[in-house]
Amino acid sequence: xxxxxxxxxxxxxxxxxxxxxxxxxxxxxxxxxxxxxxxxxxxxxxxxxxxxxxxxxxxxxxxxxxxxxxxxxxxxxxxxxxxxxxxxxxxxxxxxxxxxxxxxxxxxxxxxxxxxxxxxxxxxxxxxxxxxxxxxxxxxxxxxxxxxx
Numbered sequence: 253x254x255x256x257x258x259x260x261x262x263x264x265x266x267x268x269x270x271x272x273x274x275x276x277x278x279x280x281x282x283x284x285x286x287x288x289x290x291x292x293x294x295x296x297x298x299x300x301x302x303x304x305x306x307x308x309x310x311x312x313x314x315x316x317x318x319x320x321x322x323x324x325x326x327x328x329x330x331x332x333x334x335x336x337x338x339x340x341x342x343x344x345x346x347x348x349x350x351x352x353x354x355x356x357x358x359x360x361x362x363x364x365x366x367x368x369x370x371x372x373x374x375x376x377x378x379x380x381x382x383x384x385x386x387x388x389x390x391x392x393x394x395x396x397x398x399x400x401x
Contacts, residue, residue: 260324267307280347283311288373291317292345298338306332311369313392317344317353318366321389325380333389344393351395358390366390
């Protein structure tokens with residue numbers, strides 16, 4: 253069972269404030285075996301062109317980081333995902349440092365594989381996803397250095 257929407261929003265706002273106030277020394281972590289990590293994602297606002305920051309959970313897939321465009325399992329698409337669709341180049345801050353990335357949506361067999369990987373981390377994934385009216389995007393954040401080689 254999910255906590256109330258107001259609680260989810262308040263938790264993530266407090267988490268974002270912790271990361272911001274400590275410059276990432278607290279509130280970010282690498283994925284542990286059978287678990288997810290937390291990173292700070294900086295996107296470019298699709299309407300304003302200004303930087304926008306959000307904390308998202310992720311798992312690793314090789315050099316890439318994989319997250320879910322879930323908006324706390326609310327019905328609306330998260331603003332950060334809409335921003336990435338308009339401007340796919342972004343910056344992530346992980347426990348290991350700051351990295352430039354390019355975002356894309358996983359499709360087909362790749363999406364199924366990554367969804368199954370998340371389902372190992374979150375046993376209620378399918379139930380939570382069923383609360384949303386549409387398909388939850390599986391978002392891959394690929395390091396730009398790797399793409400440029």
